[in-house]
Amino acid sequence: MNPFIGVGMKGLDAVRRAVDDAEVETITCVPGYPITETAEAVGAEVSLNEKVALEIALGASATGSRAMVLTKQLGMNLLADPLVISATHTIGSGLVVLVGDDLGPKGSQAEMDSRAFGQLAKLPVLDPRDPAALYSSLIEAYSLSESLRIPVIVRVTPRLLSASGSLLQPAPFRGSGQGYERVSWNLTVKGRHQRHHSEVLPLAEAASEASPLNRVLISPEAKTGIIASGFPASQAEGLGASLLSVAYVYPLPWRLIRKFIDRHSRILVAEEPEPFIESQLRMEPKVRGKLSGHLPYGLLERSDLIRGLEEVPETHMACEAGRYESIAERGYTGICEDCPFIPLYRALAKLDVPVAGDAGCVIRTTREPYESVDLVYGLGSAVGVASGFRSKGVAVIGDFGLAHSGLQALINAVWRKQEVFVVLLKNGVAAMTGGQEAPDLTKLIEALAPTSHIRLPAQEGDVEEALRAGLARPGVTVLVAEGRCMRADAGLRD
Known part of the structure; x- marks a missing residue:
């Protein structure tokens, strides 16, 4: 049997395949760039807003159906209320929030880093680097969601959804039919948080450390190592530096990161759009990235990584100022000529x-x-x-x-x-x-x-x-x- 399926499949196709293989029954969304096309591809039901979309998914999970919510980055603000509560309330069957961050915004009023919602809600966040990792991240997310009885966040970006790659032949992943258990009602809210920090998060940290989606590429002669997540991890290969591509950005695989840092003189952190990982490593003097001025905020190109590696011996670089993208420079779409309004x-x-x-x-x-x-x-x-x-x-x-x-x-x-x-x-x-x-x-x-x-x-x-x-x-x-x-x-x- 051919071990590869879907050669040349895009990130969008990886989502569709993962939804099928994980036997996800309830899929809700609020359309918006960059997830509209993906939501249509998986047959998501449109909700009036993201809070309602998540609440429907929570109800489905509680009664034994795997569920997915697809949302654009700004939608995370609306669904934050039930999302934060769900972490300690617990759920039933697996629930994944697939959030699309509009980097270098094309269809959004703000550039947001949705990975931060994992830290806010104390929920795992996976940030896949390519379509194959996206497929595997979704499967792993459902498995983790059911074992810990919490939602899991998977972050995607436009370039990841449009990227092409090959998917390995998947292993069977059957529906659990796992419903909600009322045990959390035996604890106070304080007790739920104590349990979450004492029992749930350590298991999430162990999953982050042991994830087969973590990737370590060591260049024996390299003095510089790159720690990356998401699409920049795929751009960071072949640059002459060692590479640690982390699957989870929350919680981070700290032991893996420590070992990687210790074997290199300097570290460049490549991520989009904010210094989410870098800020957690800031006390380490070897670390360079957006905060040190070596990489720009927002979208990263391979050329940015090359320049960052060239400048990495410097402890701090002056951030580029006064060069801000304008509407006149980028161009914009106006009102349609035949608009009745x-x-x-x-x-x-x-x-x-x-x-x-x-x-x-x-x-x-x-x-x-x-x-x-x-x-x-x-x-x-x-x-x-x-x-x-x-x-x-x-x-x-x-x-x-x-x-x-x-x-x-x-x-x-x-x-x-x-x-x-x-x-x-x-x-x-x-x-x-x-x-x-x-x-x-x-x-x-x-x-x-x-x-x-x-x-x-x-x-x-x-x-x-x-x-x-x-x-x-x-x-x-x-x-x-x-x-x-x-x-x-x-x-x-x-």
Whole structure:
């Protein structure tokens, strides 16, 4: 039998194969770059937000089904509440959170290092280097999740998901049907944390040390060693230095790292995007990396590693300052020419009031030629932000953003009798992430606050009149602006 399967398979294919081989039954997601395509490939069910997605997975796990949650990096912020609690609460069957970090952000408002959530929640985090390691990491994650009865985080990046590689013939991995046990209710919250630190984390540390996914390549004459995780580990091979590729970034395999450090004069830590590993090794004077200025923050290229190795004898390098990527330099995607909401964006720019937007298509109106929106603090944030304005302003939010996390802010505004004008862009889809269906909350909104409607496209003057009328009314007012997204109708994605 051929020991290799799927020669040339991408990271996305490795996820799909691992889900099948691990017999994962419940898969939830909230679409967003870079995990949308992977979520579609594994048949994930779209949830309104990441907290709900994880809660569904926790319920499935408790009743004996293996589960997976796919989320973009910013989604980790929403699911953090149940994630942190689940660590000491315990679960049933295996549960993996597959998080995609958008490095050198293409579709995100912030560059985040999701590995830090493992340290926050005290949950294991695997950071695979290539598609084969990604497949094996997922299988190992389910095994560890069930043995320790905790969720396990696996971090992926766009380059890992698009990379090609070969997968070894997998061993059978059958479903356990393991359900939740009520033993944790015999302990106080303090007692659960004591148990977690005394019993669970030591087993996670042992798994990290013994993982067959750790890789050590020793160059006998090399004075410099590279400690790496994730995709940079695959870039660090063949550079003339020894290499330790760690499978787990939390907890780290400390004994393996200590042994590797001791046999080299200098150590370069290669990781993305933040110095997560390096910061834990900072007291070691041999260590170089982002904190020492030898490597740049964010995305790493092979050329960065080569330069870092050349400069590694220096104890500290001056960080490059004043060279910041601009929109003009990189370029950007504007509003589609056939977007029905263009008259609305133009009319908004004429209002002499602050405008809070949302992390949907409306974020593309912050720049010329529209400059319609002033503030965008995340998906679902527009209503809450506008509620804090000194005087009545505008919140522009999409229907998916409202369902995701904006509805609570609308309810709060009504409850607290705040002054805010909400413009709901109703197109029935999450247009930026592939046109996934958004729920119709019109009747609920009409029950909460005075609501008017306008169908787009329309004459700019008519739209401006509707906006000024909504602003003039006291209290919470809503304008539902309805239009069809042509790209979503055509099945296109940015």
